[in-house]
Amino acid sequence: MKHASRRDFLKKCVTGVAVLPAAGKAWAEQPRAWRGGAEGMPLLAAAEQAAPTAKSRVVVARDAMLRGSGTTVDSGRVLSLLDRAMQSLFDVDHPGEPWKRLVRPGVTVGLKVNTLGGRGLSTNVQLVEAICERLQEAGIKAHDIIIWDRDTDEMDHVGFHTSTADNRVQCFGSDRTGFEEDYATYGKVGSRLSKILTQRCSVLINVPILKDHDGAGVTVALKNMYGVIHNPNKLHPDGGDPYIADLNMLPAIKTKMRLTICDATTACYEGGPGFKPQYSWQNNALILSQDPVALDYIGWQIIERKRAEKKLKTLEAAGRLPRYIATAADAQHRLGTNDPRRIELVEVSA
């Protein structure tokens, strides 16, 4: 074995190519986790070797009548859809059961929403209310639930009104609390994390939306974490690869992340991430998984199908292949699987 000189070692430390052991801790406690392959093996070989006994389950739950006869999502129907999706994800019969497996009384649950797209393309308030309702039924006190995103004004604009009262669900942006002074680093990422994440939340539930992204290709679960750092602008080169995967490796994110509930009720297949009505469609679906990579892979496929239906180029042909999804699944990251053979897709209809 060739020994690295001190000079080489220092270079590697600087350029961030040193391989850190990946820990699948984010969902290690959960029954259907894909826990990654062996270290130090070529990507494919590692995947074959470590073929998990259980696949990563991704649930796509649809309700064609989600909006009733109106244009906004119906609160009752979205709660019902959420229940069905959660029951499918956790293989249980009772709507409250999955939440009791997911959280315990006394923890503080952060619901990371996405409000960048304004009123047309942000996480639905009705969905978040439904999540809050089930969390409280599972014993989480209202003030131990924090709905948050990067900016309070953006949240307010889409209906997440600021709330800091003791007996209420908390709701505010990172601009209210600021960011940690110290940089959290992994690979090519060096960022200051929101104090909401580091100091307030013990459990994180990601509530992103499903949309096209002009740089990264798509933005679903993994990229929604750009909203928890002070410098997302620095992580956009090269389609966010490997930045998105590296960011999700930060312990404060990885160890707290329990579940992604993607609001795909309205989705966007072109022109994202901003809201473009002409490129958005009412998909009336929720996508749930504990494996954010598998969820991103499925979300990407949904967008590709819509693009094909609209006679648009594939994202690869458009020069926007979301390569970061494969990177998130590679031997250095092991944040989940992007291998369709190892994804159990469950489709549920209301």
Add this chain to the structure above:
Amino acid sequence: MSRESHALAKVTAPAPGATEGQSPVLEHEHRLLSPLLDRRSFLRCALVSGTALGIGELVRPLAAIPSPADPQKQDDSRFTVEAKFYQKLENKKVKCKLCPRECVVGDRERGYCGVRENHGGTYYSLVHSRVCAAHVDPIEKKPLFHYLPGTLAFSLATAGCNVNCKFCQNWDISQVRPEQVPAEYAPPKLVADLAKQHGCPTIAYTYSEPVVFSEYIMDAADAGHEAGIRSVVVSNGYMQEEALKTAYGKMDAIKIDLKAFSESYYKDVVVGELKPVLDTLVTLRKMGKWTEIVYLVVPTLNDSEAEFRGLARWVKANLGNDVPLHFTQFHPEYLLKNLPITPVPTLERAKAIADAEGLHYVYIGNVPGHPAENTYCPKCHRLLVERVGMMAKQMLIRKNSCPFCGQQIPGLWHA
């Protein structure tokens, strides 16, 4: 005082004993001017030799910013102007034409620099007149050694940078968005007035990266020139040619941080590219702008003999042998804390190589008291400008020439 409120109420002031590319913008607050100095602070103040003086007009409002938990409630509209260098694209996207990165920015998103935002297909700078650091420095601290030595520069910065150097000493203002750091409204005329009030013949745009606040420096330079104040810029030079000619065309002198002489270093450590920076240097030469180059020597990363030699040869071939080249000492900071301070012999080796290649003015920086801080006549080798700790102590050049042998010494030596 909590850490958070302290951070938001801070006044940033550059630390002494370091050149701009390496100068930590430290959080001195009011204690800097108070008698309650600890030994460390006293030494800093002593070293800076009185340069930590009056920015009173900026200090008070910065420190008085209320609502420490809510820094975003600055009046953003005052700082927002339409960007000058961009192109409109379909779907309300824009392409920034300021730097070679050419960010394509969607509606409501920002470019890589974090200080330019797309609103409905129009691109805006968010940092015009939004000063987050201001200070009175000796011009030698930029460092500009051949430009009005012994004078002061009214030095300022806004938030933001178009690269992300892992060794950045000013990361607390360069790698943040404007709403994440306290700032004060300082329109161009105020800057010119303050410079004049503080006896500064020059305004310096520095600390973070002036490329990203180009609109502001252009307006401030105009205001300064009307008041008889010159403008200099301390920049990474990572800029498109048209923007360079337009914005830096208004500057009177320029210092370029040439971070390395290899593309791989620029890619991995700077998150930029070398070629456009070299192009910038050539363009500035053609424009006739007084330019000095700083090369921060980072142990193991850009300190090879081949790199020093390649750099020196390139400078001589493309810019001439009269361009001052400063090899400066690295100090561990930001994301690069695992490397040691650059050994002085490494800097001396770099200088020896550049000297041997025929460059006339090669300096060593960030090593106070080193004889290579001084300017010597390239012909008779007599001492012409003696510097100690960033201060010009003795200046013998007369009529742009060596008083001993008559050799012309390039630069601007007298106002």
